[in-house]
Amino acid sequence: MERLKKLLYPNGVGKKEYRNMVGQDHLIESAKIPVPKIKECCRKVLEDPSFDINAIPYNELVEYQICYFIIGLSRIKDFVLQLDFIYKNAYIAKSWMTTDLCNQYLIKPNITEYKNYFLKLIKLNGTYERRFAYVIALKMAKDINASRFFLDNIIDDDRYYVLMAEAWLIAEIGIYHFDLVKTFLEMKGHLVELKRKAISKMIDSYRISDENKLLLNEIRKML
Numbered sequence: 001m002e003r004l005k006k007l008l009y010p011n012g013v014g015k016k017e018y019r020n021m022v023g024q025d026h027l028i029e030s031a032k033i034p035v036p037k038i039k040e041c042c043r044k045v046l047e048d049p050s051f052d053i054n055a056i057p058y059n060e061l062v063e064y065q066i067c068y069f070i071i072g073l074s075r076i077k078d079f080v081l082q083l084d085f086i087y088k089n090a091y092i093a094k095s096w097m098t099t100d101l102c103n104q105y106l107i108k109p110n111i112t113e114y115k116n117y118f119l120k121l122i123k124l125n126g127t128y129e130r131r132f133a134y135v136i137a138l139k140m141a142k143d144i145n146a147s148r149f150f151l152d153n154i155i156d157d158d159r160y161y162v163l164m165a166e167a168w169l170i171a172e173i174g175i176y177h178f179d180l181v182k183t184f185l186e187m188k189g190h191l192v193e194l195k196r197k198a199i200s201k202m203i204d205s206y207r208i209s210d211e212n213k214l215l216l217n218e219i220r221k222m223l
Contacts, residue, residue: 001055003048007041008033008063016061027094030062035101038063042070062095069098073105082106083117086132090121093128096161099135109139111146119153127159134165141172144180151184156191167197174198175207182212185219192223 009031016029045051045067053072058065072089076082086102093099114136121133134154140146151173154166174181181202185195199216202208208216 001052001057004041004045004051004056004064004067007044008038008067013061028059028062028065030095033063035066035097038066039070042067042074045071046074058092059094062097065092065095065098066101068092069102070105073102077107079107079109080113083114083136086136087117087120090124090129090132091126093126093132095128096131099128099131099165102132103135103139106136106139109136111140111143111149114140114146115149118150122153122155127161130155130157130159130162131165134162134169137169138172141169142176144177147173147177147180151180154190154194156194158191158193163191163194163197166194167201170194170198171201171205174202174212175205178208178212182215182219185216186222195223196220 013031016031051071053068056064056068056071058068069086069089069092072085073082076085082105118133118137121136122130124130134150137146137150140150150169154170157163157166170181170184181198184190185199199220202216203213
């Protein structure tokens with residue numbers, strides 16, 4: 001553990017502070033180490049197979065928390081086992097930085113193996129536990145069957161970092177399956193704020209055609 005600490009903070013931790021956590025209480029402090037530096041430190045630690053991730057004080061700083069998941073996932077070479085690791089440890093996550101970085105370390109995600117984990121993650125209570133579900137789902141947005149499944153099972157949640165992850169997923173699906181998302185947005189039900197956020201993300205995307213952006217604007221006016 002001392003090696004990881006020295007790699008991350010060669011000159012000491014310095015001044016810790018809370019990063020901007022829009023719409024909710026601050027949960028964990030940061031020493032503001034750049035993400036590329038965190039990933040580099042994790043790669044060096046992974047050279048030592050005896051390193052125990054359970055020694056990482058993941059509740060102290062967001063950098064430690066990120067390292068816990070990067071090192072843990074990098075050691076697992078099976079998608080289902082990675083999902084099991086995330087599900088069992090999702091409660092540890094106290095930052096969007098932690099959840100969102102994990103996608104880079106997942107091995108060949110597929111909807112067949114993910115369905116049950118998605119349903120389990122969205123039923124957990126924590127903000128970032130639920131965010132995990134939707135962020136991981138982004139990896140499968142090209143799959144139309146997966147996209148139908150995700151849209152059918154979204155649970156309304158007005159907590160900022162859950163709602164934004166849901167909107168992100170809807171917008172990503174809209175890039176590949178616009179008509180599917182159009183139907184979702186036109187249906188009654190689900191938070192209006194969720195639909196508006198998803199529409200905004202799609203309108204901001206260069207991967208959505210101008211024609212479809214006009215349709216989205218019309219839908220937004222009807223909400």
